Amino acid sequence: MRRGLAISLGIVLLVIGAGLWWLSAPDPLDTDSLAWMEGDAEAGRDIFLAAGCGSCHMAPGSDVDPLLLTGGREFPSDFGTFIAPNISPDPDHGIGDWSQAEFINATMRGISPDGRHYYPAFPYTSYVRAEVQDMADLYAYMMSLPADATPSRAHDLGFPFNIRRGVGLWKALFLRDDWVITGDLTEDEERGRYLAEALSHCAECHTPRSALGALDHDQWLLGAPNPSGRGRIPAIAGEGFDWTAFDISAYLDTGFTPDFDVVGGTMAAVVNNLHKLSSSERDAIAAYILRAR
Amino acid sequence: MTFRPILAACALSIGLTLPAIADDDPAIAARQGQFKLLALNFGVMGGMAQGRMEYDAEAAQTAADNLYHLTRVDQMVLWPEGTDSDSVDGTRANISIWEDLDDFVEKFGALQMAAESLQDVAGDGLDEMRAGVGALGQTCQACHEAHRDEAS
Numbered sequence: 001m002r003r004g005l006a007i008s009l010g011i012v013l014l015v016i017g018a019g020l021w022w023l024s025a026p027d028p029l030d031t032d033s034l035a036w037m038e039g040d041a042e043a044g045r046d047i048f049l050a051a052g053c054g055s056c057h058m059a060p061g062s063d064v065d066p067l068l069l070t071g072g073r074e075f076p077s078d079f080g081t082f083i084a085p086n087i088s089p090d091p092d093h094g095i096g097d098w099s100q101a102e103f104i105n106a107t108m109r110g111i112s113p114d115g116r117h118y119y120p121a122f123p124y125t126s127y128v129r130a131e132v133q134d135m136a137d138l139y140a141y142m143m144s145l146p147a148d149a150t151p152s153r154a155h156d157l158g159f160p161f162n163i164r165r166g167v168g169l170w171k172a173l174f175l176r177d178d179w180v181i182t183g184d185l186t187e188d189e190e191r192g193r194y195l196a197e198a199l200s201h202c203a204e205c206h207t208p209r210s211a212l213g214a215l216d217h218d219q220w221l222l223g224a225p226n227p228s229g230r231g232r233i234p235a236i237a238g239e240g241f242d243w244t245a246f247d248i249s250a251y252l253d254t255g256f257t258p259d260f261d262v263v264g265g266t267m268a269a270v271v272n273n274l275h276k277l278s279s280s281e282r283d284a285i286a287a288y289i290l291r292a293r
Numbered sequence: 294m295t296f297r298p299i300l301a302a303c304a305l306s307i308g309l310t311l312p313a314i315a316d317d318d319p320a321i322a323a324r325q326g327q328f329k330l331l332a333l334n335f336g337v338m339g340g341m342a343q344g345r346m347e348y349d350a351e352a353a354q355t356a357a358d359n360l361y362h363l364t365r366v367d368q369m370v371l372w373p374e375g376t377d378s379d380s381v382d383g384t385r386a387n388i389s390i391w392e393d394l395d396d397f398v399e400k401f402g403a404l405q406m407a408a409e410s411l412q413d414v415a416g417d418g419l420d421e422m423r424a425g426v427g428a429l430g431q432t433c434q435a436c437h438e439a440h441r442d443e444a445s
Contacts, residue, residue, distance in 0.1 A: 062439040230378055231385065231443030250343050254427070255434050260336030262430055264437020271434075 024168025026111045029132075034101035037136040044141025047134045049276050050199040051127065053142070055269035056084045059150075066272065069094070069142075070150040075121055077227045079213065080157030082121040090147040103139045104132060110171065117167035119155065120175075120213065126201035128177045129194075174214040181220070181292050192288025195281060200274070202289075205233045205266070221292055228266070237293040248286035253279065321384050324371040327363060334359040335429065338415060342426045348419040357408075357415035357422075360429075364408040368401060378442050385442040400436040407432045 048054070057069040071086040088094040095103065102113040110117060110124035118124065127135070160166060180203070181193055196202045207215045208224040223235030235241050236248075243251075247258045255263035255271040263271050274282055337356035341348045375381070377388040390397045411425035 062435065226443045229442060231445040233443060246345075254339075254343070254430060256339050256343070256430060260332045260339045262433035262437055264434065264441045265443050268434050268438040 020169065021165075023172045024117075024165050026109070026115055026117060026168065027171075028105045028109055028111050028115075029101075031101040031105070034104050034132065034136075035099070037100065037133065039100065039136035039138070039140030041137070041140040041144050043134075044137035044139070046277060046281075047138040047199065048141050049273040050195055050281070051130075051138065052200060052270055052273055053087070053138075055266070055273065057087050058269075066269070067145050068148055069145065070148045071152050072150065075228055077121070077213075078211075079161040080155060082119060082155050082157075083153045085152035086148060086150050087142070088148040089143050089145060090149050093149050093151050094147060095142070096147060100136060100139045103142075104135045107135050107138070108132070110167070110175070117164050117171065119157075119161075119164075119167055120170065123201040123204045125175060125215075126198055126204060128175060129179065129198035131198075134199075170212065170214075174212070180217055181288070185291060186287065188284050188287040189291045191281075192284035192286070192291070195285050196288045196292075200270070200285065202236070202285075206236050221289070236289055241293065243289075245283065245286040245290055248289050249279070249282045252282045252285060318373070318376050318381065320371050320373050321376050321381070321386075324368075324386075325384075327366060327371065331360065331363055334363065335426075335433075338411070338422055338426050339430075341419065342423040348422070350416040350418075353422050354412075354416035357412040357425075360408045361412040364401075364405045385444060387440045387442050390440045397436070397440055400432065400439070403432040403435065404429070 054066040054069060056073055056075070057071050058064050058066050058073070059068065059070045060073050069086065069088040071084045073084045075082040075084070086094045089096040091097040095106075098106070098113055105111045106113070106118065107124055107127045108130060109128070110120065110122060112118060155162075179193060180197055185193060203215055203221055206221045206223060207217075208219050208222070209215055221235065221237035223238075224233050226233050236243075243258060251257055251263070252271060252274045254275070255268065257263075274285070334356040338353050340346045341353060372386070372390065374391060376384060377386050377391060378384050379388045407425070407429040411422070411429050414421040414425050416422075
């Protein structure tokens with residue numbers, strides 16, 4: 001009797017374990033359909049700027065080259081410290097030997113070339129909404145950047161967050177590729193939504209997270225604690241946010257707030273990038289931000 | 294009788310764990326006032342540069358003169374040790390200012406130079422002023438990026 005119970009319990013655990021293992025398995029995009037796509041490096045530059053790759057992957061410190069993606073910046077969080085890896089086109093220490101399909105599976109699915117999950121500190125959670133062609137363009141552009149042989153450092157995470165396979169369960173629960181702001185959108189708002197929700201990943205910092213690190217869609221862009229230090233990432237929607245479209249667009253261009261305070265912190269790199277895009281792109285983001293309110 | 298030592302212990306532990314209130318230190322209020330004055334005067338020219346208001350050579354020059362003088366205020370008294378955001382509430386001044394003082398001084402020096410250049414051109418026309426405004430904004434941003442915390 002007791003033995004029978006133990007056996008059934010064992011079977012149940014085995015089934016649960018198999019289920020979890022199955023649920024946590026990487027779910028890549030179809031590699032064949034990604035391989036043939038032609039990337040345009042020039043178009044990829046704008047994607048690179050909008051997606052803000054350099055903001056996290058350039059070397060630590062200020063006054064560093066934003067195109068030399070050596071990695072090494074640290075991102076403390078409730079789960080431990082994430083350390084941005086080298087994503088320069090160095091074949092040994094960067095992504096130089098990645099195929100285009102591997103690159104797109106990394107950015108849009110959070111899966112490494114050797115089939116492991118990336119942590120969602122890497123905002124594939126936003127890039128999942130991107131156009132595949134844009135990622136192909138981004139690949140072409142990033143492969144044209146200077147290489148650097150600085151080795152990547154391992155993240156410093158505590159148990160159980162150091163079990164990468166567990167990220168698969170997190171993805172099953174939280175990774176979604178539909179838009180957060182829906183309804184009737186103007187062309188400008190739609191373009192802005194693509195930039196903000198798919199590429200520039202505004203919400204990754206400006207939206208609070210649950211205990212499991214999932215963005216709280218009910219508090220979209222309403223501000224959040226700063227995971228990397230003191231203070232808060234400000235609300236860019238909701239009651240207290242009273243900027244006009246002009247204010248937002250001007251801020252993303254110049255870094256000047258309507259009160260002529262000047263951007264700092266991690267947002268400075270965002271402004272440095274968006275400043276280089278055409279003004280219509282900044283206007284589109286502004287239209288989206290006001291729509292999200 | 295017995296609760297006096299407990300009270301004292303409580304008071305002591307509160308004193309040890311809570312940062313001092315920033316308002317206690319006049320240097321913090323003074324430097325925050327300085328930055329408000331900077332922003333207000335910068336905003337006169339920034340508003341013109343962004344087309345929020347018409348360019349007015351005289352108003353621009355006055356604002357630029359103010360900026361020049363504001364950036365000449367001796368900073369020695371405004372940044373006493375122990376007034377960083379690790380030590381006290383109510384400031385966004387990161388400890389890096391004191392840990393890497395040379396960098397902070399260099400970045401403040403860049404602001405002073407940009408203010409001088411802007412003063413030279415602010416009254417010369419919209420395009421001239423606009424270039425100077427952009428250059429000065431860059432010096433603000435460089436320091437805010439390195440040494441200022443997020444607002445709370």
